Amino acid sequence: MYKIKNLNFSIQKRDILNDINLEIKTDTFLSIVGPNGCGKSTLIKSINRNLDIQSGTITLNDKNIEDFSDKELALKRSVLNQAFFFPYNFKAIEIVEMGLYAYELNTKEKKEILEYIVSKLNLEPLKDKNYSNLSGGEKQKIQFARVIVQLYASREKEKYLFLDEPTLNLDIFYQYKILDLTKELQKDLKIGVCAVLHDINQAYLYSDEIVMMKDGEIKYFGKTDDILTYENIYDVFKVESEFVYSKKLQRNILITTI
């Protein structure tokens, strides 16, 4: 379990994260929602050592994350950040393969894992293209595939997947496709998922727990049904919302309007 205690982060005397306390568990889909600029990405970056935290502690199974080697962490958690820059000319499938850098796999094992993800995400038409020529959504699929193979190949018992806006640039079919695969891995491999999502209906559909952030603070944290209330959504986003039951889909949908 990740435990984040009294985490603070500021830039030029401006508080970006303010006394964050949070637990991220295995076999749980946790979504972080909140308005633009409230600190969601900064939180994901802090947990994953992409930023130097100024005060507070972050531990994984009671060991400070600063005390893990890069390789140890790579086996335990995989991270999809919002921006990725790959300066050289690589084929799309070679970018996916980079997710396997921490492992010593033979050719057959590597081939099996890559075939698994190519088939799961229908990457066949993309895999041999030059990555830098891909569209925004196509790049997102490839990056998602990279972080998934990193986790899929790991034999660690406890693993975590951090996703910062995984649905960015994706068409609606692929938004659900990648969230479905994430949920499937969470259940099958008992992975702990921590995802920043902007679509709160998607957060409602997939999450076991929700963190609602506002102005660098966690305003609400708990089980999805307890947190996604009209009052909380209005407080944080200033939009109206309602759960509507769809007879056809046989489930509630969370609709929002201004």
Ligand SMILES: Nc1ncnc2c1ncn2[C@@H]1O[C@H](COP(=O)(O)OP(=O)(O)OP(=O)(O)O)[C@@H](O)[C@H]1O
């Ligand atoms: N390097 C930096 N220098 C100055 N300000 C920064 C820096 N990085 C982040 N910030 C500020 O910190 C705040 C939080 O940024 P962050 O990217 O964490 O927000 P977010 O909740 O992920 O937003 P979004 O939903 O728009 O992606 C923003 O106001 C941003 O401008």
